[in-house]
Amino acid sequence: MIVRVEEARIDSLVAIRFKDAMRSIVPELDHDNSADPTARIEPCPVILDLAEVTFVDSSGLGAIVAVMKFLAPGQRLEIAALQPNVLRVFRLTRMDGVFVIHDKAPDGGDQHAA
Amino acid sequence: MGEPLDLVDDRRFAVTMRSTSEAVRQTLSLITTHFTGMVSEPELATLELVLAETLNNVVEHAASPGDQGEAKLRIAARRDGLACTILDNGLPMPGGRLPKARPPQIDTIIQDLPEGGFGWALIRMHVRKLQYQRKDGMNILQFVLPKTENHDN
Numbered sequence: 001m002i003v004r005v006e007e008a009r010i011d012s013l014v015a016i017r018f019k020d021a022m023r024s025i026v027p028e029l030d031h032d033n034s035a036d037p038t039a040r041i042e043p044c045p046v047i048l049d050l051a052e053v054t055f056v057d058s059s060g061l062g063a064i065v066a067v068m069k070f071l072a073p074g075q076r077l078e079i080a081a082l083q084p085n086v087l088r089v090f091r092l093t094r095m096d097g098v099f100v101i102h103d104k105a106p107d108g109g110d111q112h113a114a
Numbered sequence: 115m116g117e118p119l120d121l122v123d124d125r126r127f128a129v130t131m132r133s134t135s136e137a138v139r140q141t142l143s144l145i146t147t148h149f150t151g152m153v154s155e156p157e158l159a160t161l162e163l164v165l166a167e168t169l170n171n172v173v174e175h176a177a178s179p180g181d182q183g184e185a186k187l188r189i190a191a192r193r194d195g196l197a198c199t200i201l202d203n204g205l206p207m208p209g210g211r212l213p214k215a216r217p218p219q220i221d222t223i224i225q226d227l228p229e230g231g232f233g234w235a236l237i238r239m240h241v242r243k244l245q246y247q248r249k250d251g252m253n254i255l256q257f258v259l260p261k262t263e264n265h266d267n
Contacts, residue, residue, distance in 0.1 A: 012170045013135040057166040058236060062229035069225055085159045092239060093232045094220055 001026070002080075002105050004049040010060030018060070022067045027075060046071060049105035051081035056089050065095070080105035125152050125191030131169075133183025133202060138169040141187065152191065156262055161189075161196060164240050167233040168255060172202045195242075195260040206248045215239075 003025055010018055026046050048064065050056075056064075068077035080102040082090065090096040127148050131137040142162055149158055165187070172185050185202040207213075217235035218228035238244065241257035248254070 009139070011135070011139060011166060012173065013139050055162065055166075057163065057170065058230070058232035059170060061232055065227050065229050069227065069229075085163070088159070089163065089236070092236060093217060098220060098227065 001044065002047045002049055004051070004105070005053050008052060009055040010053055010063060011055060011057045012059035015059040015063040019063045019066050023070065026067070026070075027072045045076040045078045045100070047078045047080050047102065047105055049080045050083070050086060051105065053086055054083055056086045058089075058093075061089060061093060061095060065098075068099070076100065078102060125149075127189040128187070130184065130186045133173045133185055133204060135170070135173055138166065138173060141169065142166055145189070149189075149196075153196065154262060157196070157259065160240050160262075161259055164237055164257075164259060165198070167237050168198075168200055171233060172200065172204060172253075175205070192258070195258045197258050198256065200253075200255045202253050203251060204253060206253060207246060210248060212244065212246045 003022065005018070007014060007018070048067075064077070064079070071077055078100040079090070081104045082101060087096070087101075090099070090101070127145060129141055129144060131141050142165060145165060146158060146162055149161065153161065169185065169187070173183070183202070183204055185200060187201075188199045190197045213234045215235060215238040218231040220227060237257075240259060242260050244255075244257040246253070246255050
């Protein structure tokens, strides 16, 4: 699953909105309904395409970490198409070692989080 | 010309803003517009990030309830870099001092990863002469963003 962020900035103004938008899109860690086998999701990475994002601050970074934490077990959050200034924030906080980072998002299957 | 000796030209910026996230975004936009072409691209990116983090702190941790929060930001281009001063009328820093530089622990399982605490680490890794004081009910934060290259004189 590829989620493309259609915002230029993930900052403190939109961090909560970003988290909510992601929560409505991605398969979540299911606390209530784990007994229902039809609710099971095949684990595959969620790829966050940040090609349009030119600025991420520590609030935005925290929101991306939060998204990874509420994904269903076995689901990984990966990041794609980081612009230089965004990649720098990941590097400086050593978050580039926590996420799998792709140069660009694979084609197809987009969902949008704005 | 009546200017302080260390002021190399009139590349100065001053703004008063409300302590809200919307105002932080507007202010950063003004600053990047103002300093584009005056400082190098990496310096501009660092300026934007460091000011985002310091102004977010003003909004999140210092603004007093009742929507009276206000901050004044001044930036002066000097020989050694960009001298920044941020004054705000919010609550004092806990203990009257700045938080430590230590970035949060990330060598952990995913569920224990920190979602905050990166702000001061990002600030401290970029600035010099970082000073905080509380004076007349105001927080005063000062620092210099050093020049990263000698691309002009």
